[in-house]
Amino acid sequence: MLIAVILLAISQLPLIYCYVEKPGANGSPQRIVSLSPNLTEIIFALGLGDKVVGVSNNCDWPIEATQKPKMGTFWQPNTEAIIAAKPDLVVCESFLQHKEVAETLKRAGLRVISLRIESIEELYNAITQIGQAASCKDKAEPLAAKIKSELDQIRAKASSAKKVKVLWAVQTEPMRVVGVKTFVNEIIDLAGGQNVIAPTGDQYPSIGTETILTSGAEIIIQSAMGTEDIAKQQETAEKFWNRFANLPAVKDKKVYVIEADTVLRLGPRLPGGAMAVAKLLHPELFSQPKNLNQETKRTND
Amino acid sequence: MTDLLTPRRLISKIALCLAALVVVMFVCSLVGTQKISLSAVFAGPGNTPGQNTDYDIFVRVRIPRIILAALVGAALAASGVALQAILRNPLAEPYILGISSGAALGVMTAALAGISGAILGGSPMAAMAFLFAIGTVWLVWFTGHLAGGSTVTSLLLAGVVINAFFSAVIMLMTSLIDSEQLRSTIMWLMGSIGEKDFSTLLVSAVFIIAGIAALFTISQKLNVLAFGAGEAQSLGVNPRKITLVAFALASFITAVAVGLSGLVGFVGLVVPHSVRLVFGPDHRQLLPTSALLGAAFVVICDTIARTIISPAQLPVGVITAIIGGPVFLLLLSRYSKKVGTLR
Numbered sequence: 200m201l202i203a204v205i206l207l208a209i210s211q212l213p214l215i216y217c218y219v220e221k222p223g224a225n226g227s228p229q230r231i232v233s234l235s236p237n238l239t240e241i242i243f244a245l246g247l248g249d250k251v252v253g254v255s256n257n258c259d260w261p262i263e264a265t266q267k268p269k270m271g272t273f274w275q276p277n278t279e280a281i282i283a284a285k286p287d288l289v290v291c292e293s294f295l296q297h298k299e300v301a302e303t304l305k306r307a308g309l310r311v312i313s314l315r316i317e318s319i320e321e322l323y324n325a326i327t328q329i330g331q332a333a334s335c336k337d338k339a340e341p342l343a344a345k346i347k348s349e350l351d352q353i354r355a356k357a358s359s360a361k362k363v364k365v366l367w368a369v370q371t372e373p374m375r376v377v378g379v380k381t382f383v384n385e386i387i388d389l390a391g392g393q394n395v396i397a398p399t400g401d402q403y404p405s406i407g408t409e410t411i412l413t414s415g416a417e418i419i420i421q422s423a424m425g426t427e428d429i430a431k432q433q434e435t436a437e438k439f440w441n442r443f444a445n446l447p448a449v450k451d452k453k454v455y456v457i458e459a460d461t462v463l464r465l466g467p468r469l470p471g472g473a474m475a476v477a478k479l480l481h482p483e484l485f486s487q488p489k490n491l492n493q494e495t496k497r498t499n500d
Numbered sequence: 501m502t503d504l505l506t507p508r509r510l511i512s513k514i515a516l517c518l519a520a521l522v523v524v525m526f527v528c529s530l531v532g533t534q535k536i537s538l539s540a541v542f543a544g545p546g547n548t549p550g551q552n553t554d555y556d557i558f559v560r561v562r563i564p565r566i567i568l569a570a571l572v573g574a575a576l577a578a579s580g581v582a583l584q585a586i587l588r589n590p591l592a593e594p595y596i597l598g599i600s601s602g603a604a605l606g607v608m609t610a611a612l613a614g615i616s617g618a619i620l621g622g623s624p625m626a627a628m629a630f631l632f633a634i635g636t637v638w639l640v641w642f643t644g645h646l647a648g649g650s651t652v653t654s655l656l657l658a659g660v661v662i663n664a665f666f667s668a669v670i671m672l673m674t675s676l677i678d679s680e681q682l683r684s685t686i687m688w689l690m691g692s693i694g695e696k697d698f699s700t701l702l703v704s705a706v707f708i709i710a711g712i713a714a715l716f717t718i719s720q721k722l723n724v725l726a727f728g729a730g731e732a733q734s735l736g737v738n739p740r741k742i743t744l745v746a747f748a749l750a751s752f753i754t755a756v757a758v759g760l761s762g763l764v765g766f767v768g769l770v771v772p773h774s775v776r777l778v779f780g781p782d783h784r785q786l787l788p789t790s791a792l793l794g795a796a797f798v799v800i801c802d803t804i805a806r807t808i809i810s811p812a813q814l815p816v817g818v819i820t821a822i823i824g825g826p827v828f829l830l831l832l833s834r835y836s837k838k839v840g841t842l843r
Contacts, residue, residue, distance in 0.1 A: 259842055269811045277812070279806075295625065404675070
């Protein structure tokens, strides 16, 4: 086996050398693979949807994306399927699993862009970089600018109001909440809220009952999980939070389950998510819904 | 009990297992999410990337992955054999003496410190996993020996305690590290056979094969050691020395394997026992045949893991346990009467 390995390694060297040049680096890509749901949304928003030849199993928006060939999961992309799709541009994130796949794809001569996208600022960057790579800067810049201006509008409108204390649960048992080093915290902030959680090392820290009880949360937001009906989740959430009867949010019946995709996904639908949050925090300011395709169920109004 | 082991029998059994491994590797290289044709593969890569995707998939995805799976399987199985021999404990496996928690701690440290770039030719995670794994087993070895008394018992105790302690440190770190990184490290630790570049595979192959070969040279002494330290001493084998050598080699190849693929469970426990049940307990044949069949086993499991829910993939550890468990129980019920004892 050792000999086989050595032979293979040697036979490999000239080939690696052959593939140094990257075709398509100057032309505009015609076959794009995206490995992450939010990147897929960006690519479709840039009007590149018909050039997409592969997405991750988790890419579920827009609906057209679900019809595209699947390239494995977000956490474990399938290198083989990606190469077979003959892409001339692969867009992925920069964390460990994507990095390993990206390295293999690059060795196979494919053009890969790896994007770190964990804050709203990085979202704008990602849009610009995809625009550059796909030669559609003319669409990328307006898209980034549009998201930015929509978010700025919400921020401006909410800035006059008193900050509402928000507790945002991503999971109830065990309790995990949105910490301050997250983009969700940025959304809470711009929608006129204030996260009740003090800075933590963990992005989504696990917290104890005592912290919840003394948080003084005026609103509790819980992002929906799974595919279960939101109204049902709302019912379960209200039951769960009733045990903290002294919390202002529970007293005032301000416990809301919110659609997760727009608020927990750093993509072009983020302004919609931010608007939904703003409406929960300051219904008096945002009662007239703008033309945003965000739907939030508020069964206990 | 099995018949006397002659060199001829030994060589024929090793050749048989080697042939099995080669066949398994070849067949598994033809299986995947995509259908590819061998003639297209032999046509070569073509001049531009993407021209011959069959070649790219075969040479750059499947072959490296299959070689990696084989290396990891061989290392874990051989290490399991050695540790079961020196610890004289059927429950011993490559991770029992703290390697798993040491590697995990290394990976977490790499993530927490934000180390990037390549260390020792591997990713920082792989390098840190390797270094911490080695560091941990030496810590176990020295504490075990400071404790004195029966070497084996204190080694096991030190291993268990250090495992528990490091697990606690890891829990502490997980509440400090930010989540995206944490999740990716945890996924990595769960065992991930991926594609590595050939230079990484080559270096690891040299280390692992050399380690297994070195273990093979002391396999006769491992046989003697299996009778117990006292008996070994009276037969002219220094139990402490041989334990140290076997321990060092076993932990070294395990650490290389962990650096390559995270913690692929179950192989180091179930392969040596299965081979022992079928072929008998003589370490001269148990060690090489376990290594070869362990390699074949992980190659098969990884092939299933990457194809069964395609295009998605399963962690290979899920398959090693789901296949390994029942197969082992079957062998146990069928052969244990014949062999008489587990060891």
